[in-house]
Amino acid sequence: MSAVYRPRGLRQRLAAGILNxxxxxxxxxxxxxxxxxxxxxxxxxxxxxxxxxxxxxxxxRKMSWIGKRQLFGGLMGPIMRRLGGIPVDRDKTKNFVKQVAEIFAQREELWLVIAAEGTRSRADYWRSGFYYMALEAKVPIALAYLDYSRKEAGVGGYFMPSGDITKDFEIVQKFYADKVGHTPKNQGPVQLKPPNNP
Known part of the structure; x- marks a missing residue:
């Protein structure tokens, strides 16, 4: 059973009120x-x-997200940052996971949102980048969800990645087993791509 959050400030109470x-x-x-x-x-x-x-x-909670540095140029840059965007280099010569870990090291607080499926359409497998980012940065993974069957929005748990992604992913699968999306036909299975599957 997840903890129902009690909002404090005016904006928090207003947003929670709309959801309610x-x-x-x-x-x-x-x-x-x-x-x-x-x-x-x-x-x-x-x-x-x-x-x-x-x-x-x-x-x-101020949610942040990662975007290609090119998206932050010109007039859009300040807007993208205001919306929580963090620019990174996606050059193949630079280790993306290490870049994210360095961003975590530079900040006192960071809730970094990662789309594990990478699409709103059905995906057969999850991407594993979120796991290795947390492992490299030595931060917990927050299990966030939107469950349209129960009409719950939130974070229902956390865990520290151990380095054994197969074992740790059992926690993820168990947590999301009963969560239902807005469009169930687009909801893919909670599973990682097998190591020998290109």
């Missing part, structure tokens, strides 16, 4: 620290963004 009017509960298990890699599932519709933003406002 829509029949949704705001869930936030107490975080183990100020830095997490936040993996969300299921992500099957553009509508998810609306509920995710309301959840962030309701809990006072």
């Amino acid at each position: 009017l829509l029949g949704w509960k705001v869930v936030l298990e107490p975080p183990p620290g100020p830095k997490v890699v936040m993996v969300g599932y299921p992500h099957t519709s553009n509508v998810d963004f609306f509920y995710a933003i309301l959840w962030a406002w309701a809990t006072g």
Whole structure:
């Protein structure tokens, strides 16, 4: 049973109130620290963004995301950063996971959202980048979700990656086993690509 969050400030109460009017509960298990890699599932519709933003406002959590440095040029740069964007180099000569770990090291607080499936359409496998980012940065993985069957939005648990991704992924599979997305036909299985599968 996840902990229902009690909002404090005016904006938090307003956002939580909107969610409550829509029949949704705001869930936030107490975080183990100020830095997490936040993996969300299921992500099957553009509508998810609306509920995710309301959840962030309701809990006072500033969610950040990673984007290619080219996206942050010109007039769009300040807007992208304001929306939580963090520019990184996606050059193949640079280790992406290490870049993210360095960003964590430079910040006192960071809730970094990673789309594990990488798409709103059905995906046969999850991408493992979120796991290795957390492992390299030595931060917990937050299990975030939008469950349309129960109308719950939130974070229902955390775990520290051990380095054994196969064993750790059992925690992820168990947690998300009963979560239902907005468009179930777009919801792929919670599984990693087999090592010998290109």
